[in-house]
Amino acid sequence: MTAPVETLPTGAEMMQHLVESAGAARQPAADMADLAELIRTLLAVHERRDTRIRLGGNLFDVVITSSGLQARGAVALMDEIQGGCGPVIEDPENGWFYWLVPPGSCAQWEPHTHAVCLGAPYTITLPSLNRTLPPGSYWFRPSASDRLVPTGPLREALAQIRPEPTPHAALAAQLGIST
Structure with a gap:
């Protein structure tokens, strides 16, 4: 019997999970919006896509x-x-x-x-x-x-x-x- 193969989430999936888990009523701190934008940008570059920064x-x-x-x-x-x-x-x-x-x-x-x-x-x-x-x-x-x-x-x-x-x-x- 073989063990099931577990796949790790992608960076984009992890970011989406974090956004969804914050809930609609939560407002991020102003500097957190910049940080989130930076993380998305760097993930795009890492995932081999051109990205504007x-x-x-x-x-x-x-x-x-x-x-x-x-x-x-x-x-x-x-x-x-x-x-x-x-x-x-x-x-x-x-x-x-x-x-x-x-x-x-x-x-x-x-x-x-x-x-x-x-x-x-x-x-x-x-x-x-x-x-x-x-x-x-x-x-x-x-x-x-x-x-x-x-x-x-x-x-x-x-x-x-x-x-x-x-x-x-x-x-x-x-x-x-x-x-």
């Missing part, structure tokens, strides 16, 4: 540069500095790299001739964790646990290598902001 908060901001040959040289330089560059997403459609930097970096980022730093209220679509090649956006340098790209060394690398074309005008047009 808000910049800033406790996760990360993003530095945007071109993704041309010079920018690839900056990644190689950051590989040396960091012992393996932190997470970088390539967006081949726009020709950009998205460097994931510590949260709050946007507030401290001084204007740079070859890069733009964005945080809240902007969003970014994270590719699924297994996407490491085009088509579409993909992880040029995959995300590794809690490692982000440090802004000081990145800023210096970009000033030294000067990746072109700069993203300023195209990004301003896309976001509807003036430069």
Whole structure:
């Protein structure tokens, strides 16, 4: 006689159970709504789906540069500095790299001739964790646990290598902001 096979619930099923067990009369604390949104987002990425996430908060901001040959040289330089560059997403459609930097970096980022730093209220679509090649956006340098790209060394690398074309005008047009 064989024992019945028990399956574990998926992350989405666990979240649904938690929501249902809270009951209609329960109102979550304001920060719990943010936490629930974050957990759903991270579960989607883990389940190998692209997902849109808000910049800033406790996760990360993003530095945007071109993704041309010079920018690839900056990644190689950051590989040396960091012992393996932190997470970088390539967006081949726009020709950009998205460097994931510590949260709050946007507030401290001084204007740079070859890069733009964005945080809240902007969003970014994270590719699924297994996407490491085009088509579409993909992880040029995959995300590794809690490692982000440090802004000081990145800023210096970009000033030294000067990746072109700069993203300023195209990004301003896309976001509807003036430069």
